[in-house]
Amino acid sequence: MKDTDTTIPQTRPIQSATFTNEINSEIRRAAATGIYDIRGGGAKRRVPHFDDLLFLGASVSRYPLEGYRERCSTSVTLGTRFAKKPIELDIPVTIAGMSFGALSGPAKEALGRGASMAGTSTTTGDGGMTPEERGHSSKLVYQYLPSRYGMNPNDLRKADAIEIVVGQGAKPGGGGMLLGQKISDRVAEMRTLPKGIDQRSACRHPDWTGPDDLEIKILELREITGWQVPIYVKVGATRPYYDTALAVKAGADVVVMDGMQGGTAATQDVFIEHVGIPTLACIRPAVQALQDLGVHREVQLVISGGIRTGADVAKALALGADAVAIGTAALIALGDNDPKWEAEYQKLGSTTGAYDDWHEGQDPAGITTQDPELAARLDPVEAGRRLRNYLKVMTLEAQTIARACGHNHLHNLEPEDLCALTMEAAAMAKVPLAGTDWYPGKAGF
């Protein structure tokens, strides 16, 4: 039979791996608007993370604790180095700093309620402390930021701890941002700003530069608060070994290390995705610095940035952290990005799970907004209960893993309980590639 098909075969259209549809759409958006993309949240790109680690449960060489019966403690004390009143927490999961302004009043209240019911702390943010937040938080950490919006010694003395914010994982080296849509009358008054301006906070503290000055600043804060409460130093993860060592040298009670998956209320997308290092990469160097200085467990390490499950908690603790902090996950527990708002996300040009225009103040879930009608959608009692449940589940999950590894306290988890699925994770976490006794950089191989 004669082949009569004379059609010339065509090469299928090939999408560029460099100029992807997402990249191209951003180029078109930039060309149309003349301004960089601003959004909330943390890094969305795939980076080595806790999912790339696995626990080695008990076997012949180790025996487990009885999963449903034997006690596995979860408590942690933060601030044992210098503070007269360290913070005692029932669980090693805390709520990270998020401001009233970035979040609605009911959302802040819900965070306080949920954290308090779970026996942990919550944290203020850029913009000061609200009475509602203090009232609903049994343990409240007061952030001391470069902007000093709303900063005053009276609130400082009401705090259970002070967190000096040097940087944030989403934007190490950058300041906060709150666009005009969210500068309501109350937010403007608290921050001494004109209503409706695009607030762009300073990235450096106005009255100190460098670790030697930081030491004096910590002295001042301790003198003002009578050496009563712990002083944390929070840094965005970039050079974790040196930043941890310098924070210790400056006199910190607690070091908070925030990886690039850590969220922000608003900043440039280019900042979120291209500055800083993954959470997984910052833990071992920070722990190493504490160990080299002989203060591991005396100066506590809190890790944040992309913590989602009890497994993440257990892995962070196994690598040497004393506690973790959650922000984005806590907002999701409250109701952020819930599928029930899908129709409204679509109207805003987004979809469930991807909504990150938190700076625009139109959040259908009523969390990242100052619009009274939207904010009223969030019931702080119910949302607080959801957060409490979530925190409890994370803790139960972490306990399940710890027992399986034979530990009667979450802090007894150790790097030897872990292995890595990828070379990158093995190198960052300094635990062996699964099935081997080797990780990149390990001497003697």
Next chain:
Amino acid sequence: MQIYDVAENGLRGLNATLQAQGKETNQTNWVVQNPKGSHAIAVGLDAPIDVTVKGSTGYYCAGMNQQAIVRVEGSVGPGVAENMLSGTVIVEGDASQYAGATGHGGLLVIKGNASSRCGISMKGIDIVVHGNIGHMSAFMAQAGNLVVCGDAGDALGDSLYEACLFVRGSVKSLGSDCIEKEMRPEHLELLKDLLERAGSDAKPEEFRRYGSARQLYNFDIDNAAAY
């Protein structure tokens, strides 16, 4: 009059003693001897007391002050009266960087010169400098008044919000979005009061007023070159 010797009794004891004074205290006059450049002298006070520091201090003297009058018979290190809420701080000598940084209220008087970033991020404090001030002063200043009887350095009032700046001498350069503004009668009245309270004999009419052009309050691509 109560006398406290820092060299003999330590910094912690000084601040604890001064902070313990309540509104009804009858120990209203304090003299602090031998500060010897110590940091965090007389910080976090919150009572109507009068504290005289006999000598120069280090960082953050009178930080976060409320109600108290703190007089320094010497010069001060960085961050004098930082984040002050109320009260008065008077420095007989010079002040280092960040004088009055982020202050929310009260009056800071510097009878000598102030270094760079004087009044940075001020939020309602009044600052009167009898001498000159350094570069980047009133950077991101949000509210309050900065009065300079001498000259101002580079980039005065960069990224200014609603603070008012008054300079009698020269201004080396203005920062982004800071412009000279009309001196109206209410400003002369305000200036007269501040100068009197600060013990300056300068005349309000000799000053020029500077403030925000308010062009950078919201994002605008056409302003990108301003940063």
